[in-house]
Amino acid sequence: MDKKKINFNARMYLFLLMSLFLLFNLSFISGECDPSGCVSNISIIIGDELPPNLIFISPANNSYYNSNQSIGLNHTETDTSGIDTVWFYVLNSTGSYEVSNRTIIGNVTFNVSREGNYTIYLLANDSAGNIASLSHFFVVDLTDPNISIISPANGYIISNYVSGSIAIPVNVSVNDTNLRSCKYSVAGSQVISNTSFACSNGYNSFAFSLSTAGSFVVTVYSNDSAGNENLDNFNMTILAYTGSQQNGGETNNPGTGVEEDLKKYNVTIMCNRVGQFLDTHSNYTFEEKETLKNVLAIELGLAINDQVLNKYLSEFTTRCPDYVTPEEPEEEIPEEEKQSTWIWWVVGIILVLIIFLVIIFDINDLKIVEALKELLSQSSKK
Numbered sequence: 001m002d003k004k005k006i007n008f009n010a011r012m013y014l015f016l017l018m019s020l021f022l023l024f025n026l027s028f029i030s031g032e033c034d035p036s037g038c039v040s041n042i043s044i045i046i047g048d049e050l051p052p053n054l055i056f057i058s059p060a061n062n063s064y065y066n067s068n069q070s071i072g073l074n075h076t077e078t079d080t081s082g083i084d085t086v087w088f089y090v091l092n093s094t095g096s097y098e099v100s101n102r103t104i105i106g107n108v109t110f111n112v113s114r115e116g117n118y119t120i121y122l123l124a125n126d127s128a129g130n131i132a133s134l135s136h137f138f139v140v141d142l143t144d145p146n147i148s149i150i151s152p153a154n155g156y157i158i159s160n161y162v163s164g165s166i167a168i169p170v171n172v173s174v175n176d177t178n179l180r181s182c183k184y185s186v187a188g189s190q191v192i193s194n195t196s197f198a199c200s201n202g203y204n205s206f207a208f209s210l211s212t213a214g215s216f217v218v219t220v221y222s223n224d225s226a227g228n229e230n231l232d233n234f235n236m237t238i239l240a241y242t243g244s245q246q247n248g249g250e251t252n253n254p255g256t257g258v259e260e261d262l263k264k265y266n267v268t269i270m271c272n273r274v275g276q277f278l279d280t281h282s283n284y285t286f287e288e289k290e291t292l293k294n295v296l297a298i299e300l301g302l303a304i305n306d307q308v309l310n311k312y313l314s315e316f317t318t319r320c321p322d323y324v325t326p327e328e329p330e331e332e333i334p335e336e337e338k339q340s341t342w343i344w345w346v347v348g349i350i351l352v353l354i355i356f357l358v359i360i361f362d363i364n365d366l367k368i369v370e371a372l373k374e375l376l377s378q379s380s381k382k
Contacts, residue, residue, distance in 0.1 A: 048128035052079040056122050059138040064178060064226035068140045070109040079126040086124040093117040115142040141226035145176035149220055149232045150203070156236040163303035164294050165209040166238065167287035170220065172206075174199050178225040185221075189214020189238075194221075207287055213240040241298055262308055269299050271320035274312045289313075 057074035065071055077083055090099040090112065098112045099120075112118055118140065123133040150171040158166060174182060182199035186192035190212050197206040199222065210216065216236050223229040277284070277292050284292075289309075296304045312319055 048079075048081040048126065049130065050080070051130040051132035052077045052083055052124045052126050054122065054124050054132040054134055056134040056136055059120060059136050061136040061138075063136075063138045064224075065138065065140045066142060066226040066228050068112045068114060068142065070111065071138075071140075072107065072109050073104070073120070073122070074107045075122055077124040077132070079124075079130075081127045084125050084127050084129075086122075088120060088122045090118055090120045112140055115140045139178065139226065141178050141224060141228060143177070144228045144230040145174060145179060145222040145224055147175075147182075147220060147222040147230050147232050148173045149234055152234060152236060154234040156234060158236070158238045160241040160243070160298050161213050161238045161294065162241045162297035162301070163211075164297050165211045165290050166294055167207050167209050167290045168218070168236070169205065169207045169287065170218065172199075172204050172220050172232070173202070174204055174222050175201050176222065176224045176228075180223055180225045182220065182222045184208070185219050186210070186216055187219070188216035190216065209290065210238060213238045262311065265300060265304065265308060267320075269296070270312055271316075271323045273299065274309075274316055275320060275323045278313070278316060 055076045057076070058072055059065070073088060075086070077086060085103060086105065087101050087103045088099070088110075089097060089101050090110065092098050092112070093116055098118060099110050102110075116139075117137070119135055119137050121133060121135045123131060125131045150173055152168070152170065170184070172182075179199070179201055181196060182204065183194045183196045184192075184206065185194050186208065190210055192208060195208070197204070214237070216238070217233055218236060219231055219233040221229055221231045273292065273296055281288055293304050293306075293309060296309070316323075
């Protein structure tokens with residue numbers, strides 16, 4: 001074989017070997033040895049073109065914070081060729097830097113200058129120069145909600161309580177940029193644990209019921225998405241009825257049924273009060289019905305059974321017939337009167353026509369007489 005050809009082939013083999021060396025990065029990782037021998041793992045990496053796998057844990061996207069200090073930045077990143085650098089920066093709502101490019105290792109904390117809206121950018125690159133980036137939006141809210149009870153006023157008093165459930169309506173004003181929820185609680189002679197109610201910016205109302213005399217503290221709370229909370233409260237008192245009790249029948253112990261319980265209440269009082277109530281409340285609310293229960297309890301001297309009251313409200317006309325004003329029927333005109341009535345109408349119309357004709361003829365006669373007089377006067381002059 002020609003020497004030149006042999007040298008050319010040798011150079012080609014050498015070039016291929018060098019290319020393979022440059023293309024393949026062979027790394028030998030020694031394994032553990034045991035009595036059976038040693039094992040080595042061989043990993044082959046061919047040109048890394050993939051960016052790092054970046055996981056942005058916090059601040060979570062669209063999250064809220066009630067502090068502008070020590071905000072946690074938590075993250076993880078992995079890459080087959082190894083992570084080279086991880087860094088982040090933060091922009092405020094005007095696009096200005098709150099935190100400039102800052103290289104980090106592991107989880108860190110950072111500060112912003114004030115409350116507001118922010119965007120944080122997290123970036124990482126690998127040894128091959130591939131870059132991964134993620135961004136999250138977050139809000140810093142340092143302001144507590146503004147909440148104020150409009151009514152009842154502090155020191156609210158309900159007098160003459162006998163028994164039953166009394167509705168307490170409450171009106172509140174709430175204002176917050178990131179308002180989230182509202183709740184109320186009652187402490188004192190009767191306890192109501194934190195109970196949520198629907199609220200929005202502006203005026204809101206809700207109601208709860210109390211069923212015992214005593215002193216109470218009613219507290220209303222509002223909180224926002226950042227966890228800021230504010231409250232307002234008022235004191236109120238329910239005074240027990242101490243006057244004389246009217247006869248309400250037997251005590252309000254459960255009977256053999258609703259019909260048996262109906263006999264325990266004074267019918268006159270029940271019909272009078274329920275009748276007045278229905279006259280002024282064609283569509284009544286739960287609170288208005290509870291108020292009626294308390295009025296009846298004061299007059300009867302005992303609590304009114306719900307089933308009994310419902311019977312009186314739904315069957316008032318049958319249970320209190322003497323208290324229902326009957327509708328007066330339209331008075332019917334007898335047939336003889338109907339016939340005579342139209343005859344008189346005809347006679348009346350004929351009389352009017354006759355009078356009308358007489359008047360016309362009288363006027364015409366006067367005109368004829370005047371004309372004759374004028375003719376006679378002209379002939380005498382001639």
